[in-house]
Amino acid sequence: MELQEFIEKFAAQFDETDASAFTPETEFKALDEWSSLTALSIISMVDEEYEVLLKGNDIVNAETIDDLYQIVKSKR
Amino acid sequence: MAYVDIKNVKIAGVAACVPSNVSENKETNIISKNEINKYIETVGVERKHWVKHDGSICTSDLCVKAAEKLLIDLAWAKDDINVLVFVCQTPDYKMPATACLIQERLALPTTCIAFDVNLGCSGFVYGLSIISGLLSSTNIKGLLLVGNTQSYYASPEDKSYYLLAGDAGCAIALEYNTVKQDVIQLNLKTMGAGKDFLIVPDGGFRNPVSMESFKMKEYEKGIKRSNLHLHMNGIEVFSFAISSVPKAFEELFEYFSIDPSKSDYLLIHQANKLICEKIRKKLKFEVERTPTNIKDFGNTSGTSIPLLMVTNLKKELETKPLNLLCAGFGIGLSWGTARITTDKIVVPELLFL
DSSP states (O other): OOHHHHHHHHHTTOSSSOGGGOOTTOBGGGSTTOOHHHHHHHHHHHHHHHOOOOOHHHHHHOOBHHHHHHHHHHHO | OEEEEEOSEEEEEEEEEEOSOEEEGGGOOSSOHHHHHHHHHHHOOSEEEOOOTTTTSOHHHHHHHHHHHHHHHHTOOGGGEEEEEEEOSSOSSSSSOHHHHHHHHTTOOTTOEEEEEOOSTTHHHHHHHHHHHHHTTSSOEEEEEEEEOGGGGOOTTBHHHHTTBOOEEEEEEEEEOSSSOOOEEEEEEEOGGGGGGEEOOSSSSSSOOOGGGGOOEEEETTEEEOTTSOEEOHHHHHHHHHHHHHHHHHHHHHHTTOOGGGOSEEEEOOSOHHHHHHHHHHTTOOGGGSOOOHHHHOBOGGGHHHHHHHHHHHHHHHHSEEEEEEEEEETTTEEEEEEEEEESOBOOOOEEO
16 A cells, blocks of 8 residues: 555545645644544545554544554554 | 344334424534534434423333324234333433333233333344344234433533434334244344443442532533533444444344345434445445435434334335345444344334424
């Protein structure tokens, strides 16, 4: 799996945030648009695209998009 | 593995009742207009029926109204009803069991077995298993009542649960019948390790009510609750539901050699639109074969499957044999999947109280 592709799929779960806001270092929970509903979309996307089941703690423990990418990668 | 294969039981009818009072999510000011629109789009709840929180309508009242109408339409003699199972987490009193009060209110005979079962979203599939187990070996009739007025547990400052919870009650009539028996096959499961994901922390005997119980605490932006409110960890419940429910279906299909493409409808507990959609897609069911009513009723806990039967499938249930798949899942954590058949059953119009 590729980081760039993961970021694109991650960004697709947002409606209002500009695509340029998403980089490996983005602290996604600090984004204005972030909410628990976005978390559900992300878990759903990761389940569909990577067949990995994220838990609440995975979201809590990840600060940046790269952190979450590493978690998904380690669970594959 | 707790697989249950019921023999000699026929489902005779189903009725449901909701409070006439409606709570519109668009009128809320917990979150902004923008956020509420996004909420409705994702979670699916536009409005829900709520009792007034003054004790004037209890869950038992909704279930009794549904049961009274169902018994009239079935023309069943009350003296023939010898089992009453009431599945509920919002009883009339801490004790005695509400089922005992309902036995009296429905004027059922004193020969009737009556008891409560404390389960929520899995309540219909569990209740079906319990009452059918009792009926399958005794020549009697029974009533399964499932309901909740869980809006009582919703903090008005909790955007996650206040917008979701709906109140409803239902009645399902079943009988011992060796000639026209239905298929009732279930796969029931439990994972108490997830107890904190849906919990009212105080007010039981582990954490008795104290002054501290009433204090409102902020958990995140838009979520303030006391320990007498329901605490829901939406992310954990979501993760649990989208993985465990499809798996419980796979197990059911394999154990009972079920071909899901031959089922008429998939009835998923109306937990949240996104969860229902995920489960539907994983089971490769078409939208047309997967009825939903979350938009107008919210998440009605264990009642949501029987409520779907009344609001979405009344005509078909009444006029032809159906082959249904059901999934209930949630608080406990407790969940189950089922395959049931029905053959021209009695389904009164949705009732209001």
